[in-house]
Amino acid sequence: QVQLQESGPGLVKPSETLSLTCTVSGGSITNYYWGWIRQPPGKGLEWIGTLSPTGSTNYISSLTSRVTISGDTSKNQVSLQLTSVTAADSAMYYCAKVAVAANIFFDFWGQGTLVTVSS
Amino acid sequence: DIVMTQSPDSLTVSLGERATINCKSSETVLYSSNNKNYLAWYQQKPGQPPKLLIYWASTRESGVPDRFSGSGSGTDFTLTIRSLQAEDVAVYYCQQYFSYPITFGQGTRLEIK
Numbered sequence: 001q002v003q004l005q006e007s008g009p010g011l012v013k014p015s016e017t018l019s020l021t022c023t024v025s026g027g028s029i030t031n032y033y034w035g036w037i038r039q040p041p042g043k044g045l046e047w048i049g050t051l052s053p054t055g056s057t058n059y060i061s062s063l064t065s066r067v068t069i070s071g072d073t074s075k076n077q078v079s080l081q082l083t084s085v086t087a088a089d090s091a092m093y094y095c096a097k098v099a100v101a102a103n104i105f106f107d108f109w110g111q112g113t114l115v116t117v118s119s
Numbered sequence: 120d121i122v123m124t125q126s127p128d129s130l131t132v133s134l135g136e137r138a139t140i141n142c143k144s145s146e147t148v149l150y151s152s153n154n155k156n157y158l159a160w161y162q163q164k165p166g167q168p169p170k171l172l173i174y175w176a177s178t179r180e181s182g183v184p185d186r187f188s189g190s191g192s193g194t195d196f197t198l199t200i201r202s203l204q205a206e207d208v209a210v211y212y213c214q215q216y217f218s219y220p221i222t223f224g225q226g227t228r229l230e231i232k
Contacts, residue, residue: 035221044212044223044224044225044226045161045169045212045214045223045226046223047220047221047222047223050221058219058220060220061120061220094168094169096168099171099174100174103157103174103216104216104219104221105159105171105174105214105216106159106161106169106171107171107180109168109169109170110168111167111168112168
């Protein structure tokens with residue numbers, strides 16, 4: 001059974017770069033698609049982007065200029081970088097495994113990591 | 120972008136009764152070549168990540184109780200919870216995976232009367 005664990009700083013200053021890591025166990029990141037989804041406190045879910053087994057990515061258009069999702073096969077980790085953050089980027093950030101090939105719905109989720117953007 | 124709109128925003132149902140949540144997409148999520156609807160449902164309990172309930176609009180994820188069912192096609196979908204249990208209190212989201220960007224409904228909060 002795949003398990004995911006997000007990690008990263010809980011507090012990031014405005015204009016700085018948010019860097020999160022998702023450590024995967026129970027399966028290789030090269031065998032599946034992976035996604036990052038965020039959820040502002042008390043609000044709904046927003047898909048950020050997806051990483052394919054070959055390393056290709058898709059991002060939500062509103063974040064394309066600021067976001068990078070990548071994989072580290074040696075550590076079996078999927079990473080998220082978001083530059084020039086503002087308070088609007090404060091959210092719970094989840095990484096999730098895509099259930100079926102390129103059909104982007106998510107069957108395993110991490111517990112999430114809460115990120116607050118504040119000076 | 121495909122906009123997903125759920126109704127109602129919140130729902131209060133008595134224990135043992137039926138709960139029905141609707142989800143409407145702004146464009147079809149039915150892929151004609153395989154006759155599959157690219158629609159999933161999730162349950163999110165307080166302090167927890169979302170949990171996959173239904174995919175392909177009506178296929179129940181392994182381990183999900185059979186009181187949960189999904190139906191619909193094209194642009195209109197329904198999640199039905201038959202005989203509501205106390206542990207079903209949660210926010211429910213639909214999600215389309217027909218095309219990028221992946222989009223979610225705004226969520227429906229389900230409470231017990």
